[in-house]
Amino acid sequence: MxxxxxxxxxxxxxxxxxxxxxxxxxxxxxxxxxxxxxxxGVGGFPQTLENALFNSLSHHSGVKGLWLCGDTIFSGAGTIGASVSGYHVFQSITEHKYTI
Incomplete structure (x- = not known):
């Protein structure tokens, strides 16, 4: 097997x-x-000109207290992209600004 x-x-x-x-x-x-x-399929939305970089989904949901992260949110697919999207949320919801 x-x-x-x-x-x-x-x-x-x-x-x-x-x-x-x-x-x-x-x-x-x-x-x-x-x-x-x-x-x-794995990896969120296909990275095309229509939905990549500045046209990608933001971690800001528009609803107070609701944040988005994962492989369909900026900065892209895969483990690194999903992790970085979580880092963007962390940076947005904390008063402390850390650098990687």
């Missing part, structure tokens, strides 16, 4: 991976079903 093969490979780097609290394995069909991402 593919799942077993993948876990055995991961164990070469993370020996105690099987002690994880919760694990769900799946492919694009499962990802689509549980996340409502079309065709199992």
């Amino acid at each position: 593919m799942e077993t093969k993948m876990i055995e490979g991961i164990k070469t780097v993370i020996p105690h991976i099987e002690s994880a609290i919760h694990q769900i394995s799946g492919g694009p069909v499962a990802w689509e079903r549980f996340t409502s991402r079309a065709q199992g």
Whole structure:
């Protein structure tokens, strides 16, 4: 089974991976079903001229106290983009301005 093969490979780097609290394995069909991402897509909106950079969604929702972050909010897709969007929210809601 593919799942077993993948876990055995991961164990070469993370020996105690099987002690994880919760694990769900799946492919694009499962990802689509549980996340409502079309065709199992990952990474938010496609980065086109129409929805990138200055036309992207802001972390400011327009509703007091409601902030947005994740891979569909500026600054883009992936772990780094989602993390940076959270950092933008942090900067906006705190009085302290930190630098990375």
